Amino acid sequence: MKGIRQLAEHLDISIGTVSRALNGKADVNEETRKRVLAAAEEFGYVANQSGRSLRQGTTNVIGLMIESSKETVENSDNFFLGVTGGLQSVLSRHKLDLVMLPCPSDEDPYEYLKRMVARRVVDAMIISATQRIDKRIDLLVKAKIPFVALGRSSSGGGNFTWIDLDFEGVATCAVDRLVAKGHRRIAIAAPSGEINLGYIFVDAYRKALEKHGIAYDPKLVIRVKSSEQGGYQAGDELLRIEDKPTAIILIYELMAIGLYRRLVEAGIVPGRDLAVIGFREEPRAKFLQPTLTCFRMSLPDLGAALAETLLAGMPAYSETYRDGVRNRIWPLELVPAESDAFFLGSKT
Amino acid sequence: MKGIRQLAEHLDISIGTVSRALNGKADVNEETRKRVLAAAEEFGYVANQSGRSLRQGTTNVIGLMIESSKETVENSDNFFLGVTGGLQSVLSRHKLDLVMLPCPSDEDPYEYLKRMVARRVVDAMIISATQRIDKRIDLLVKAKIPFVALGRSSSGGGNFTWIDLDFEGVATCAVDRLVAKGHRRIAIAAPSGEINLGYIFVDAYRKALEKHGIAYDPKLVIRVKSSEQGGYQAGDELLRIEDKPTAIILIYELMAIGLYRRLVEAGIVPGRDLAVIGFREEPRAKFLQPTLTCFRMSLPDLGAALAETLLAGMPAYSETYRDGVRNRIWPLELVPAESDAFFLGSKT
């Protein structure tokens, strides 16, 4: 079975009727529709996507762009696969398929996206790893491709929708919690590079400190890679700070693993000698000892929210997702554990 | 700028010439080609993929199908992203794009693949998580879609190409090594379920034992999920085995983390009280203490091999990849570490 023509010939009706029957259009005789569906099933006929796309001007495919830098590869691991399920749960309701578009590490993400957009392989895009200044956003705005960004950005002149994690909430909660336990020298491990969350996180940390009357000390902001290795390095730098901090807040989930390693080497026990608060709860980090205080979120729910927000911005679906409000700050919930359990007062 | 027609109009030449210039065909005046390329660049024109695909009968897209079961989501993490880079390094030489196709967890992988294949969204497929009996393989063989399977299978009547990890080699090497250190009660943690590697691994383990004159004891084969949780459970079951094993071989990289956790709870130190050999070296497992003896492989190289094997099976590229031989067993290299460092003889 090749195409609709063969199927129509076999049924001895016109291809127009076959198409209408298959696409669930009204005004098709029930009897005819049944015959068509049965024959399609029998021969395994499914409309060629290129033909459909060309005619309809729409691919019914949504793209999730993924950076495949070495850093991403080593780390974001289950994050995207986790989000994927939630995305699909919403997209499948509209017969939209999700494809992940991994940007080759040797290709500029901007050029890659430009190419994908120009080729019209997808109807809409979800981009991640948003930068503070992100040309991709300007590109998508200009190309009038519906998209949603996972992460805020200064680019695009505000003419786009994003969902971002509640870094302010996390930073504030972490600082509040540590201060309540008697800490005043609180370090923070933030990502090097231009990723926007670094700025937001450090800002919120600073404000939270000020709220408690604690002076902001730039020496306590440790810039490292968002990886386990970065965590290890953060531990290293932490140990070198004079007037040693009594607590550290991590911005990236896997940093905890590297940090623990470095601390163990130095004979420092998290939750006894140093308070550690991790970022996102992560299957791997769950196995740390002592258990890590961190923040929980639902990746599938985030995926579903991304999909709804995206569809709200697509004319064909906006009706259904009126309240797929524009920008959203995605909350995380504290999961208290052992790594910051001690009170500083009772120890000093 | 919409399409090739507008671009041609602007240049005041025919669309045929524009197309030929853009596609690098010979027989185009150099001057003309330059003008066309410049104008395309200026207006950001890239050929609409649906139009091309329809005309050429080829999408220039290769699909990597990914199962997004909960288990996969929690575990295979960086595996696919790691392979992706290598795949692209080869595919990009031929202007082929890679898309990852995540099968929704509530959809049958077979139906999903069938749909993708029928819609002709990709020219060829890479499938993973191959089952012992895998209907997807029969489907692809029947549909005459070029594909390569990451993992052996009994399906497809041998009419397909696969690359698989050298489970035999790993099992044999692990057993040899442990026996050489004096172990005779060697347990193995194998995956529950129908995934093919489980069978292969246990078989090789059995043969290796027999080679050393050690009787195979089914009680030493612990069936658990391929996850950290599975590793924890494996530890649990290990402790309950009477006539306790002195060593355990793990088949899945992340099992080590859960196993360690359970051992620590029981006061057992890997590398002192129990020899542990892990499977694939994994960024996370690298941070275990004591360090884990395991096996190393290059994900990018594996990706490149997959791509070459795939292209060897596609008529349009087979010339270039003549020696993209058919099936391959992918070697892993032992990385000795602390977790199995002791000699049993010297301790008992």
Add this chain to the structure above:
DNA sequence: CTGAAAGCGCTTACAG
């Protein structure tokens, strides 16, 4: 070296 024309597989006004 270039242009005019056919046609890839589909969907959808338009007639009837």
Add this chain to the structure above:
DNA sequence: CTGAAAGCGCTTACAG
């Protein structure tokens, strides 16, 4: 309710 026909954007024999 159905059929005939146009046309989505491209590439590629075919003429010249």
